[in-house]
Amino acid sequence: MSIVTPSLNGMDYLAECIESVRSQASLSVDVEHILVDGGSTDGTPEFAAAAGCTVLTREERNLTYAMNKGVRHASGTLVGFLGCDDILLPGALDTVVRRYERDGRRWLVGRCRWIDARGRSKGDQKPPPNWLPSSVLASLDWSPFPPISTFTHRDFFAELGWFDVWFYYAADFEFYVRARSLEPFSRINRALGGLRRHPYNTSKERNTIHEAEIAAINQGHGPPGSGARTTYRYGAKLLMNGQSPRWMVQKRLA
Numbered sequence: 001m002s003i004v005t006p007s008l009n010g011m012d013y014l015a016e017c018i019e020s021v022r023s024q025a026s027l028s029v030d031v032e033h034i035l036v037d038g039g040s041t042d043g044t045p046e047f048a049a050a051a052g053c054t055v056l057t058r059e060e061r062n063l064t065y066a067m068n069k070g071v072r073h074a075s076g077t078l079v080g081f082l083g084c085d086d087i088l089l090p091g092a093l094d095t096v097v098r099r100y101e102r103d104g105r106r107w108l109v110g111r112c113r114w115i116d117a118r119g120r121s122k123g124d125q126k127p128p129p130n131w132l133p134s135s136v137l138a139s140l141d142w143s144p145f146p147p148i149s150t151f152t153h154r155d156f157f158a159e160l161g162w163f164d165v166w167f168y169y170a171a172d173f174e175f176y177v178r179a180r181s182l183e184p185f186s187r188i189n190r191a192l193g194g195l196r197r198h199p200y201n202t203s204k205e206r207n208t209i210h211e212a213e214i215a216a217i218n219q220g221h222g223p224p225g226s227g228a229r230t231t232y233r234y235g236a237k238l239l240m241n242g243q244s245p246r247w248m249v250q251k252r253l254a
Contacts, residue, residue, distance in 0.1 A: 001024070001029055001030065001031050001032070001076045001077070001078050001079075001080070001093050001096070001097065001151075002031075002032040002033075002034060002070075002071075002074035002075060002076030002078070002079045002080075002154070003021050003031065003032070003033050003034070003079075003080050003081070003082050003088070004034045004036065004066075004067060004070030004071060004074065004079060004080070004081050004082070005017065005033065005034065005035045005036070005048075005053075005070075005081070005082050005083065005084060006035075006036050006038070006063050006066035006067060006070070006081075006083070007035050007036065007037045007038065007040060007044050007045070007048070007084050008037065008038040008039065008040055008044075009040045009041060009042045009044060010040065010042075010044050010083075010084025010085065011040075011042045011043060011044050011047065011084075012084075012085060013084060013085040013086075013196065014044060014047060014048065014084050015047070015051075016087055016119075017082060017083070017084050017085065017086060017087055018033065018048065018051045018052075018053060020082075020087035020088045020089075020194075021033045021082065021088055022051075022052065023090070024088055024091075024092060024093040024094070026093075026094050028094060028097055028098070029093045029094050029097050030076070031076075031093065032054065032074065032075055032076050033048075033052070033053045033054065034053065034054045034055075034056065034070045034073055034074060035048040035053045035054070035055050035056070036056045036057070036058055036066040036067075036069050036070045037055060037056070037057050037058070038057075038058050038061070038063075038066060039057070044084070045057070054073070056069060056070065056073060062165055062168055063168065063171075064163045064164070064165045064167060064168060064171040065165055067081060067163050067171070067172075068162045068163050068165070071154065071157050071162070074154055076154065077100075077153060077154060078096065078097070078100060078108075078151045078152065078153060078154070079151065079152055079153075079154050079157070080093075080096075080147070080148070080150065080151045080152075080193075081147040081148060081150075081172075082147075082148050082193065083148065083195075083196075085196040086148050086193060086194060086195055086196055087115075087119070087193065087194040087196075088148075088192065088193050088194075089113065089191055089192060089193060089194055092110070092191075092192040092193065095110070095188060095190060095192065096108055096110070096151050096188065096192065099186050099188055100151075100186070103186045105183070105184065105185060105186040106152065106153035106155075106156040106183065107150065107151065107152040107153065107156060107176075107179055107183075107185045107186070108150070108151045108152075108185060108186040108187075108188055109127040109128075109130075109145055109149060109150045109151075109185050109186070109187060109188065110127060110149040110150075110187075110188035110189070110190055110191065110192035110193075111124045111125065111126050111127060111149060111188070111189065111190055111191040111192065112124065112125045112146035112148060112149040112191065112192070112193055112195050113125075113191040113193065113194045113195065114194075114195050114197050115194040115195065115196050115197070116196070116197065117196065119194065119196075121194075122197065122246075123244065123246035123249070124191050124244060124246070125144075125146060125244050126189070126240070126243050126244045127144070127145070127149070127185075127187050127188070127189075128144040128145075128236070128239075128240055129187070129239070130184050130185055130186070130187045131184075132180075132236065133180070133181075134177050134178070134180040134181035134221060135221065135222050135223045135232065136222075136232045136235070136236050137176075137177055137180055137236065138177045138217050138218060138220075138221035138222040139218055139222040139223070139228075139229040139230075139232035139233040139236065140233055140236055140237065141214050141218075141233065142173075142214075143170065143172060143173035143176065144236075144240055145172065145173065145176040146193070146195060147172045148192070148193030148194075148195055149188075149191070149192040149193045150172075150176065152179070156179065159182075160175065160178055160179060160182065162175075163175050167213050167216075168209060168210075168213070169209065169210040169213055170210065170213040170214055170217060173214075173217060174213075174216075174217050174220075174221075177217060177221045178221070181221065218233075
């Protein structure tokens with residue numbers, strides 16, 4: 001199992017992040033942690049290397065290049081992603097491996113737990129139902145596939161053509177929509193990762209570039225016609241917000 005962490009001056013929570021990955025190792029799980037650094041000046045790459053991570057560097061400003069680079073250097077059968085300020089929850093990778101061995105599907109999605117700065121739970125975002133088609137999922141204006149609780153077979157990335165580097169904010173969303181159009185995922189009904197919510201989360205930057213990327217996903221992968229996309233969007237929102245009520249409240253407050 002390989003975990004890829006893009007980084008840029010991520011020392012605030014990095015020790016907790018690395019320990020959460022390292023502690024996943026077991027008789028059934030070998031863990032490789034790859035950190036792809038974008039020029040940190042706070043000691044992030046040095047700390048990660050000393051803690052046993054494989055450290056790569058990137059020159060491109062686009063975070064999407066870092067994710068692709070990490071996957072290309074991964075040696076694990078399955079690959080996941082984790083921000084410097086995020087954590088894997090105890091037993092997460094063991095659960096993923098067992099489900100992969102049982103189902104044989106090339107990507108797996110579990111719950112994502114929102115946490116605050118001190119690691120306290122703010123509610124779980126459940127994965128979407130695996131019967132929802134890619135056209136419905138692509139009609140949303142946010143991704144229902146948190147990367148920290150989504151794990152993908154390494155060969156599946158190459159088959160899908162990697163993350164599209166045209167996207168900066170929504171590359172993971174666009175990639176997972178393409179994955180769903182190709183084949184279904186295994187749905188794991190337990191929290192696998194803790195997503196730390198703070199004002200600097202990239203996903204919270206709803207600027208014109210982010211909006212343009214969401215629109216491109218809606219139009220490129222959703223149903224034809226804005227009316228159908230709007231119907232799908234609000235129907236899917238109602239379904240997914242309804243299945244995670246505490247998370248929905250915290251999302252609205254945020």
